[in-house]
Amino acid sequence: MITQSVAALDLPFDSVCLSMTLRPAVQRLRDAALHLQGSELRRIPTLPLIDAASWLQHTPDEDWLIWRARRTAERLRQMPIALPPGERIVGRPDLRPRTPDEVQAIEEAMPTLRSIPPYPGGDAGHFYPDFDKLFRVGIGGLQSEIREREQQAATDEQRTFYQACEIAIQGMSDYANRVADACDGAAENEQGDAHWNDLAHVCRNISSAAPSTFHEAIELNFLTIIALWFGEDHGLTAPGRIDQTLRPFYEADLAAGRIDREEAFELICLLFIQLNMILGPGSALSVMVGGRDCKGRDATCDLTYLCLSARLATQLVYPTVGLAWHEGTPSELTDFACHMLRTGIGDPAFFNDDLIAGGLRENRTPTII
Numbered sequence: 001m002i003t004q005s006v007a008a009l010d011l012p013f014d015s016v017c018l019s020m021t022l023r024p025a026v027q028r029l030r031d032a033a034l035h036l037q038g039s040e041l042r043r044i045p046t047l048p049l050i051d052a053a054s055w056l057q058h059t060p061d062e063d064w065l066i067w068r069a070r071r072t073a074e075r076l077r078q079m080p081i082a083l084p085p086g087e088r089i090v091g092r093p094d095l096r097p098r099t100p101d102e103v104q105a106i107e108e109a110m111p112t113l114r115s116i117p118p119y120p121g122g123d124a125g126h127f128y129p130d131f132d133k134l135f136r137v138g139i140g141g142l143q144s145e146i147r148e149r150e151q152q153a154a155t156d157e158q159r160t161f162y163q164a165c166e167i168a169i170q171g172m173s174d175y176a177n178r179v180a181d182a183c184d185g186a187a188e189n190e191q192g193d194a195h196w197n198d199l200a201h202v203c204r205n206i207s208s209a210a211p212s213t214f215h216e217a218i219e220l221n222f223l224t225i226i227a228l229w230f231g232e233d234h235g236l237t238a239p240g241r242i243d244q245t246l247r248p249f250y251e252a253d254l255a256a257g258r259i260d261r262e263e264a265f266e267l268i269c270l271l272f273i274q275l276n277m278i279l280g281p282g283s284a285l286s287v288m289v290g291g292r293d294c295k296g297r298d299a300t301c302d303l304t305y306l307c308l309s310a311r312l313a314t315q316l317v318y319p320t321v322g323l324a325w326h327e328g329t330p331s332e333l334t335d336f337a338c339h340m341l342r343t344g345i346g347d348p349a350f351f352n353d354d355l356i357a358g359g360l361r362e363n364r365t366p367t368i369i
Helices: 023-039 045-058 064-078 101-116 132-153 154-188 195-206 214-232 247-256 261-278 302-314 333-341 355-360
Strands: 009-011 015-021 286-290 320-325 349-352
Touching: 009 302, 015 261, 023 064, 023 101, 023 195, 023 261, 045 064, 045 101, 045 333, 064 154, 064 214, 064 302, 101 261, 154 214, 195 214, 214 247, 214 261, 247 261, 261 302, 302 320, 302 333, 320 355, 349 355
Parallel strands: 286 320, 320 349
Antiparallel strands: 009 015
């Protein structure tokens, strides 16, 4: 189906007309993501070497879970970072062909790689992190909770689990700082381009503290996806209900004059573009908008429309955007979603929020007293 070109969208609040034309720098990134969709290259070239080096440090008495956590942390401390011009959501690994020297080094490391025990199975994809908690307490808050739980652990197995969590989450913190350092380097190479300094500040803040702005929160969302996806092999980690998890930051920034709708819209577009940079065709990744909040109230907000609009503006493979529809969904949102479908883009998918919630309640595991 051919998608109709849409120059602008009228949003049903405050008489907002939102341009669907991306800035040239953003358009270039979008075109690069589209080009990558036609490529089979989705490889971090040095990952096998990082894994082999991590395994060589393994000792017979080291628990398997600790080794996996060390491997995750070392990947995040060493995997190369791509930082093309124009990016404002940063931290994507450098996906490129291997050099001849890397090919030879990996060949020499094969005996070590073959000696690594196979993954024993379990959940390895289609995962939605608890972004609400992460945004509330930050990486540093998680680290404090992990250490507290480790001290209170009643068994060796529990202590080992929390030790592994501490190792892995420290790797994620280190990765955020590495991205900040890379942005500092870009600022030195491109004198006068202050946005790299701003990005370094954003990444360094969220390496430990909870996000305090919309930009920091959406950046932490992306870095979490990278850490789980490439550090832990937890594929298809989803951004989730970003119209809800990012809402407090958006509304606070809007009220303080730190951001406007166009700025938030562009950052959402850039998040969508980055997801297409790292995920190849034939997969699945989604954002869900709308629905109800934890008290059963309709959750529609500005970001609901901005997420839908970003899907239309970028017109890339990922993410698909679903609408959690219920009887209390505003008619304006239903009309807006139908207008989008009429363009031929294929989104949003409609999900019966009342039916799904009712089914989950009926099939919940009963409490055993």
